[in-house]
Amino acid sequence: MEFASYTGFEFILGVGFLVLGFFFHAYITKTNAIAASKQAKAILDEAQKEAEVVRREAKVQAKDAILRARENSERELSKQRTDILDLEKRVVNREKNLTSKLEMLNNKELQLTGRMTEISEQKDVLRAKETELNRLIHEETLRIEDAASLSREEARKIIMDRMKEELKAETDSLIRRSQKEAKEEARKRAREIVVTAIQRYSAETVNDVTTSQVNLESDDVKGRIIGKEGRNIKSFEAETGVNVLIDETPEVVVLSCYDPIRREIARVALERLIEDGRIHPARIEETVTKVKEEIDDTIRRAGEEALFGLGITGVAPELVHILGKLKFRTSYNQNVLDHSVEAAHLIAMMAADLGLDPKTAKRCGIFHDIGKALDHEMEGGHAEIGAKILRKYGEEQLVWEAVGSQHEGLDVHSIYGVLCDAADALTAARPGARMETTDIYIERLEKIEQICNQYAGVKSSYAVQAGREIRIMVEPEKFNDHGASLLAKNIAKQIGKEVKIPGTVRVTVIRETRCVEYAK
Template structure:
């Protein structure tokens, strides 16, 4: 079988031809794609180059703009520095001119100083020469005076020193009187303003109790029941209370008499309960008196608590409050001591607020200043010292303790609080009608005042007037000079303070007059 003439050969040649044709076709397709890729690549590259050029131009413009701004800012800053340098140069020029003027002035002053020193040296030399001449003249004068007077130089010096000392004392007295008058006027004005303000702001009532109490009766028949059979009821009441019962002709009333106000109050309350109850016999009397005594103790404690509440003082020991309550039934020259203590506390607080002092401490010291009077009949000593010890015992502050002890000069005042308590105490006790004074002690105090004044040399007469608040002293004008009158008033005031005890203050007025008398004939 002929292989090349067979159909297989034809198929194989066709297949080869197809492969060749397919190869060339594929090659042409690949070459076409490669051309397209290259074209696209060139286009992308060209586009990128254009964009890069555009970005380059924009970046260049931005950098130029930033550089321009920086340059402008630098130029402005440089201009500001130039202006500042110009200002500094002008200031330096002004300072230089000023220094030049000052230097010229300094030169002139130095020249003047040199001339003045030269002139001063000349004057000093002249003064020394004149001083020598004066010394020589004084020496000659002293020699002549000693020769003419017949006394030595030492004796002359002594006479001169005595004369100078007398003149100095007189000048000192004059200045002392002037300064004292000025200070008195100013201090008196301020003190009067503060006291007047304190008095006007305080509107409390005072109570002037006496040593008797009156008990009203429903009828005069009750007097017989109070007396009892053979006087046993009245004796039982007097024995249980320690108070005298006076039954006289007074209609529908009996009088209780006694110096102990607490006992007198117990007797009054007990008698009122017995009268209301109607059962009056010794057993019932003792029972009622014991009951009233317990009730009165509660009443006194409540009065003490109320007094601390009224003045705004807190934290007071309970024993001190009990003692304050006892002052409700204690009197001094007829003045109720508890009311007096409240008044002193209020006055202290008002004056302390005006002076800028601690108001609470001032009120506390004023309220407790007479606390010693609650037990002064049981303890020996001054009520001020007793009160001081009680306040210290029950934990009061040192300022309060000292003020209590100093309010009657038992110890010298050391602070403003001490003086305020003294002033308020005198102010409360010295008001007209606040206290009653026995005639004998009143007259004795006036006599003592006049006796102290009459004991000084040069005093002719003395008169205690204004209830002993004012002492007028008439002196001999030949023995007491005007300047010595001031010293005399000070000495008498000091002597009165040392020797007498009195409420408030006493004004000493020294009167000196010169009379020239002649007759026309």
């Protein structure tokens, strides 16, 4: 009984523990469920937040994509709009061009129609004149045959001879008219080119005169220059190659030498010796040697400066030195180096207007008188000498041929040579460029008149306008219009060959016939 009681108590206790365990398990399960629910809710909230972030990012990316697509669309539309506007402009321009061309074609068609009408009318007039001429020839033939009992062939010969005379007169008239028109056109074009070149090149009007005298402070210096028994002056003349002329002219010593460079060396050396006061053979030798080196350097720099100012490169050093020598060379008291630079500018301008190469023209201009630097050392004219040395030192053929063909030198036709002659005449003929003595001026006028008077049929000739024009009176019965024109050409050509003239001389032939009758 006691065992049973004990067993029932254990059962109850077991059941109690079982129930308690059940409730504890249920509590634990509920607690876990609540925790799991909270965790699930937290995970869900986190997932919602991440989804919201993703959604926002997707929305932003979508907006960016939409904006980019819109910008691309707008850019493409703008480009298409620009292309359309350009196309419209091209179409409008093409329409305008087509319209103008159509108008031009219409105008040309009208002009052609008018011309065809005019030609048709002229043909009708010519036919009428031909018919009239045939009628007159026939009537003339009949009259000649009736009057002189000539055969048809004889009458034909007479008529043909008369027609030849008339045709010759008309031909001469046509030739003169054509020549006159061609001359006027050429003169007009040449005047435009020359005037343009002169206007574009502005040069100072100065006279660069190289003197050959040295001024002294007093005549006492003359004795020191001569030295004891003339040893100083002899030494000076031997070192410089210059003759020293000391006369009664107060305070002046004259240096005489054909070579301008030697004369310049002597002038500078003598001035330095006088300034130094020590004049004796050793000092003279030392001073002259030093001055020679300085003058040689001056010559080289003068050539380089002239070429640099013209923008000319690639010139042989020997040519640069020879060109610099022109600094001490004068022609009619005009400095030849300045004259060459001026000629180079003018010939380049004229060449540009004629469609030629201005660079080649400049080289021709600067070297056109280079032969004058050596004409006292080599035989021949300065044009021939210049061509030889330019060819020797590697200048291109166009340049040395142009220099050599000046003044009808080399038998080569060179347009650059013609331009050299024109530029040379321009620089020499401009006011103040050169000075001439009265004797040279009178001698030139007499030579021109002598050339004119030697032609048969010339009654007299007169130089007017300071020798710029020559007027020739001829016997009218010995010249017709064509003969007078030919005479003017021949005289102008001979004057150009035999007379050295600054610029041009206009030759005018006057053939005058006067018929005088008296009424009673």
